Amino acid sequence: PASYSDPAMLKLKKLRTARLVITWDWYKHPYDRYVASTWLKAVKKAHMRPMISFTRRWDRKGKRKIPSVEAYKTSVKKFRKKYKRVRDFSPWNEPNAPEQPFYRKPAAAAKLYNAMRSVCRKCTITAGDVYDNKNMVSWVRKYQRKIHGRPKAWALHNYKDATRKRG
Numbered sequence: 001p002a003s004y005s006d007p008a009m010l011k012l013k014k015l016r017t018a019r020l021v022i023t024w025d026w027y028k029h030p031y032d033r034y035v036a037s038t039w040l041k042a043v044k045k046a047h048m049r050p051m052i053s054f055t056r057r058w059d060r061k062g063k064r065k066i067p068s069v070e071a072y073k074t075s076v077k078k079f080r081k082k083y084k085r086v087r088d089f090s091p092w093n094e095p096n097a098p099e100q101p102f103y104r105k106p107a108a109a110a111k112l113y114n115a116m117r118s119v120c121r122k123c124t125i126t127a128g129d130v131y132d133n134k135n136m137v138s139w140v141r142k143y144q145r146k147i148h149g150r151p152k153a154w155a156l157h158n159y160k161d162a163t164r165k166r167g
Helices: 030-045 069-082 106-119 136-146 159-163
Strands: 017-023 049-055 088-090 124-131 153-157
Touching: 017 030, 030 049, 049 124, 069 106, 106 124, 106 136, 124 136
Parallel strands: 017 049, 049 088, 088 124, 124 153
Antiparallel strands: none
């Protein structure tokens, strides 16, 4: 949150959106609730638009745990109820990364995209949000066949191009 009050950050006038990656079951954990509230206050003060991306719990049990569609919908609904001004979401951060439970399960990740769309029709929901590893293209193709409708936005993380000075 402190970065959003840093004078150097505030000079970057073209930055309009700030993104927070938070555990999908954020509401069950006091620290996650604190992080969300503190971060959202700082982003609001910086006059930026918040975007929330969900992820797994980073304990041992969280590595392979895929939330049920109903549990996930509950989480999204709770977030929307508590933070009404947040309207930009990513269902899952880098679901095709090896450390994520969706690494080999793009159809399961698509279910969460569809679930989020069903509970937040007016939200901008970013599809994909994928990591540029060797499975990106095949993973996205399988995922895309399972999502409902046409996404308004896709997120493709280009770490390799950005860090290796490729165009």
